[in-house]
Amino acid sequence: MSGKRIPVVVLTGFLGSGKTTLLNHLLRRRAGNRIAVVVNDFGAIEIDTMTVAGQVGSTVSLGNGCLCCAVDASELDGYLERLTRPSARIDIVVIEASGLAEPQELVRMILTGDHPHAVYGGLVQVVDAAELDATRARHPEIDRHIAIADLVVLNKTDRVGEAEHRRVRALLDGLGPGTPVVSASYGRIDPELLFDPAVRPDEEEKVRQLSFEDLYADLYEDTHDDHAAHDGHASHDGHLHAAYESVSFTAGAPMNPRRLMAFLDSRPPGLYRIKGFVDFGAADPANRYALHAVGRSLRFHPAPWGRGAERLTQLVLIGSGIDREALLKELDACEEREPRATASQDAAAVDESAMWGVLRYVPDLTEPEHGAESEHGAQPEYGDGPGPGDEPGSGPEGPDPEPYMP
Numbered sequence: 001m002s003g004k005r006i007p008v009v010v011l012t013g014f015l016g017s018g019k020t021t022l023l024n025h026l027l028r029r030r031a032g033n034r035i036a037v038v039v040n041d042f043g044a045i046e047i048d049t050m051t052v053a054g055q056v057g058s059t060v061s062l063g064n065g066c067l068c069c070a071v072d073a074s075e076l077d078g079y080l081e082r083l084t085r086p087s088a089r090i091d092i093v094v095i096e097a098s099g100l101a102e103p104q105e106l107v108r109m110i111l112t113g114d115h116p117h118a119v120y121g122g123l124v125q126v127v128d129a130a131e132l133d134a135t136r137a138r139h140p141e142i143d144r145h146i147a148i149a150d151l152v153v154l155n156k157t158d159r160v161g162e163a164e165h166r167r168v169r170a171l172l173d174g175l176g177p178g179t180p181v182v183s184a185s186y187g188r189i190d191p192e193l194l195f196d197p198a199v200r201p202d203e204e205e206k207v208r209q210l211s212f213e214d215l216y217a218d219l220y221e222d223t224h225d226d227h228a229a230h231d232g233h234a235s236h237d238g239h240l241h242a243a244y245e246s247v248s249f250t251a252g253a254p255m256n257p258r259r260l261m262a263f264l265d266s267r268p269p270g271l272y273r274i275k276g277f278v279d280f281g282a283a284d285p286a287n288r289y290a291l292h293a294v295g296r297s298l299r300f301h302p303a304p305w306g307r308g309a310e311r312l313t314q315l316v317l318i319g320s321g322i323d324r325e326a327l328l329k330e331l332d333a334c335e336e337r338e339p340r341a342t343a344s345q346d347a348a349a350v351d352e353s354a355m356w357g358v359l360r361y362v363p364d365l366t367e368p369e370h371g372a373e374s375e376h377g378a379q380p381e382y383g384d385g386p387g388p389g390d391e392p393g394s395g396p397e398g399p400d401p402e403p404y405m406p
Contacts, residue, residue, distance in 0.1 A: 011096045012145070014135050014142065024187070038079060051290070107123055122150035124194070143175050146176045245324065254311070255278050257280050263334055275292050277312075287302035300359075
């Protein structure tokens with residue numbers, strides 16, 4: 001067996017914290033490292049996988065739902081074995097978990113698995129600086145998540161003032177004494193935090209905040225019912241995602257920009273996050289628009305359609321107590337009912353003002369560190385996906401390596 005062991009990093013955080021933004025930043029600034037990514041997305045459409053696909057040596061999608069429930073330990077072992085074997089030539093594995101996954105379960109699955117070439121590389125908890133108080137009120141368990149993290153990324157600090165930034169940092173210091181906290185905007189952290197971690201002696205590989213008893217107390221409780229009962233879970237429904245519902249929407253017809261903006265401006269209570277891609281048809285035939293909405297925040301990111309790409313709108317809506325049928329009916333009403341026009345008809349019929357409402361929420365990528373303020377005064381932040389110009393291989397490290405298919 002090769003002596004090299006590949007670190008496996010768990011990247012976690014609640015919905016909208018910016019995990020995928022951070023991951024895309026790492027992929028573009030990988031400094032020659034070959035990164036394998038295990039991606040899990042909450043929703044029937046793999047929006048996060050669609051966003052990161054093509055930027056990484058190996059992208060593995062783990063299907064629908066929470067990682068610790070949808071994939072058992074033996075399946076995760078199989079993925080890790082293939083990604084960390086010497087022939088794969090991978091330098092680091094990042095598991096980008098759903099925002100609804102239980103971090104302690106992910107750590108347990110890695111530490112108890114049979115993958116001789118892999119080594120636990122740390123738990124990275126991403127926190128939204130502007131929404132931490134609201135997240136703690138909604139999900140008190142985030143305090144425990146922060147306490148067991150190896151690294152806390154305090155993201156979206158551009159959305160808070162200096163005094164509030166200091167207050168949130170002090171709060172995190174109290175929740176996780178001794179845990180490193182790094183502040184970031186748009187998920188931009190130093191890649192060396194993950195690519196060149198401190199050496200962990202073999203006997204100290206286990207995450208320092210979890211005791212041996214914490215990690216192995218349930219080792220012999222191997223039925224699903226037992227698994228659901230440990231760590232305070234009364235049942236599978238006791239997992240964090242029990243409080244959320246996911247609605248998937250796909251449309252083959254273009255979306256009317258004015259009607260879609262009217263829908264987005266009047267989102268119903270409980271609709272916490274919307275993510276996906278929008279086809280605006282004749283209003284902008286050259287681009288598809290990545291849409292990301294979290295709470296009151298909304299942003300679009302246009303990017304050219306791929307050659308031969310199917311023109312679809314695909315959205316995932318996540319919330320609590322939402323009316324699925326009502327949401328789908330409202331989105332259906334946003335579709336253009338006329339047949340798709342030809343290119344010449346598009347040019348003649350387009351209403352140039354139709355996209356104004358959308359374009360207000362497109363960040364100014366010419367000055368990404370500062371961004372243009374929206375009419376509400378908040379800086380529009382980068383979304384979970386790449387913006388214009390963030391095509392695979394466009395970063396300073398040059399083209400991406402050929403993909404490894406496990």
